[in-house]
Amino acid sequence: MLAVSFTLIGILLIMLNAWLATLSLGDWSWLHHLPLDEVGGPLLGAGLVSTILDYSYRRDQEDVAIQRTQQAIVDLSPAKLWSVLCEGLARHPAEMARLTTPKQFDDAAAAIMAQRLGDEQFAREIYADIRDQAIRAAERWYDVEARVRLSTAVERSTAGTPLLDVTVEWEYTTVPSGSERRFACVSDRAAYNALVMDTPITTTWLMTPRPGMDAASRRCFELLSFTVDGEEMPIRRTEHEGGQTYIVDTSVSTAGNPVRIRHVYRTVTPAWGHRIYVELPQPARGLSLHVDYTDTAIAEMMITDTVAATQVARVHRSPKAVSSRVVSLDMPGWLLAKAGFAVTWTLESELPHDAEHREAA
Numbered sequence: 001m002l003a004v005s006f007t008l009i010g011i012l013l014i015m016l017n018a019w020l021a022t023l024s025l026g027d028w029s030w031l032h033h034l035p036l037d038e039v040g041g042p043l044l045g046a047g048l049v050s051t052i053l054d055y056s057y058r059r060d061q062e063d064v065a066i067q068r069t070q071q072a073i074v075d076l077s078p079a080k081l082w083s084v085l086c087e088g089l090a091r092h093p094a095e096m097a098r099l100t101t102p103k104q105f106d107d108a109a110a111a112i113m114a115q116r117l118g119d120e121q122f123a124r125e126i127y128a129d130i131r132d133q134a135i136r137a138a139e140r141w142y143d144v145e146a147r148v149r150l151s152t153a154v155e156r157s158t159a160g161t162p163l164l165d166v167t168v169e170w171e172y173t174t175v176p177s178g179s180e181r182r183f184a185c186v187s188d189r190a191a192y193n194a195l196v197m198d199t200p201i202t203t204t205w206l207m208t209p210r211p212g213m214d215a216a217s218r219r220c221f222e223l224l225s226f227t228v229d230g231e232e233m234p235i236r237r238t239e240h241e242g243g244q245t246y247i248v249d250t251s252v253s254t255a256g257n258p259v260r261i262r263h264v265y266r267t268v269t270p271a272w273g274h275r276i277y278v279e280l281p282q283p284a285r286g287l288s289l290h291v292d293y294t295d296t297a298i299a300e301m302m303i304t305d306t307v308a309a310t311q312v313a314r315v316h317r318s319p320k321a322v323s324s325r326v327v328s329l330d331m332p333g334w335l336l337a338k339a340g341f342a343v344t345w346t347l348e349s350e351l352p353h354d355a356e357h358r359e360a361a
Helices: 002-020 026-033 036-075 078-091 093-099 102-117 120-135 189-198 355-360
Strands: 141-152 163-174 180-186 202-206 221-228 235-240 243-249 259-270 275-279 284-295 298-305 314-317 326-335 340-347
Touching: 102 120, 141 275, 180 189, 180 221, 180 259, 189 202, 202 259, 221 235, 221 243, 284 298, 284 340, 298 326
Parallel strands: 141 284, 180 202
Antiparallel strands: 141 163, 163 259, 180 243, 221 259, 235 243, 275 340, 284 326, 298 340, 314 326
């Protein structure tokens, strides 16, 4: 600052001396004898020299500071560097996100898992699988309720294929990823495999052609209701060879805000199939599954989860004293997409007729 002041004063004195030399001052002519130029010149020179020296000194100081910082980083132990990285991730996630690329985040996360698990290959592959399922998921579902009701389909059953009506109701909170939802029922395995890749937009049901089971018939598959925050959405149906599709316009719910979605569809399955499978198409937090088989000839029902989770599912059965027969499962915490639950049953006709062997079975 002082060097700048000297430079400015020197320039002003030199300019003042040059200006006075052009004037006829009369009684003030003594001002011509003031050594303004002699004083201004040294001040200007001193200011310029000081500025150059100050700049050079500051640059040297910055170089020294950078070298000291680099040396301090080099001198840090790997453990301390690791601690600094973890602390930055934990305390300043927004700043880390601004300064770090997704690939660097992936590498850091995989490295942390490798240190924790002691196996780099295992850690990287596990992390990649979790990343692909969770980070790339189109939606995340919250407070999911799945209700399944089985009943004997007397009118649609045939001698060769006794059928069960299956009414499925899903209800969950999410931020919709698209402006429509589709529900498809097909009989072709290749078509099914193509449609299941379009989750969560398309919910697909595979119906193998059997007596009384036609994938293109309303009697075998029908979307009954679709609501967004309690408001009923219009449903449009199209039929094609080997199947049918129901389309729901959900553009009213695509404002980026979470909404409560509920949809109900009905289908059929052979009673002798002994199994239906309930699968989550998207990551979900908190699942409640209820299966009602009151109006059936099912003697025993079980729900088996195929979820690799530390939290154990809680299974409840309705008391034998009540007329309804319901099996419920509650799963807290997060579940990844494709997590599923197998609902299996044994028919009354398959159990021994005598009481002793029936109880043993």
